[in-house]
Amino acid sequence: MQGDTSALLRGLYDALYAAYGPQGWWPGETPTEVAIGAILVQNTNWQNVEKAIARLREAGMLEWRALDAVPAEDLAELIRPAGYYQVKARRLKNLVRWVCGEHGGELEELRRSARSTDALREELLGINGIGPETADSILLYALEQATFVVDTYTARVAGRHGLIGPEAVDYGELKALFEDHLPREIELFKEYHALLVAVGKRHCRPQARCAGCPLECFPRSMSVE
DNA sequence: TGCCAGGCCGGGT
């Protein structure tokens, strides 16, 4: 049965990759930018996040020490286009405090540290404002840890195509499904998540049509949500 | 025009 799941997940990936090609998600951006974006994107359109990041760049705020020094209310104003800007400013500050406080203000130091992925994950989850998805996004895309990111699109696609039952999706279960049945390769995890978002945006949004979905003819695709 | 976007927290049952 494990082989079936592995083959299913692999086939899904191949179908998505054939349709959309490499996504190169969060390309050309520094790990710092990635980590900041992970918080700003919470329940928010990425387009809005780009505006906020552009404002941060203009202000010279894409750097941990600068973020540490700026007053929270100024930071809030800068990231306003991302929405929820008051809470996100607080959450960003919490992350900054973690990076600057005990980790020298550089993600590179963290990335090279001997800590296990699980240890880093627990630390991130201990920060107010960082939940499972934000933590895993930072781990995978900024700290180069082989951890699978689950988001609403992942859940929708998984539900739609029978990877999981009709029951409410548990983050951990879905995460484990991918991690336990795929080779634990960072690049694969990065691309897989990005491809799930790509197909999710086009075909698994509430209004989106299934027609033209590259997974349309995929096995077990008839079950809904 | 309304609905939605790559969550998470805190308080109430």
Added chain:
DNA sequence: ACCCGGCATGGC
């Protein structure tokens, strides 16, 4: 252990 309201802007 769930369930819910709150948080906010900008694009289609």
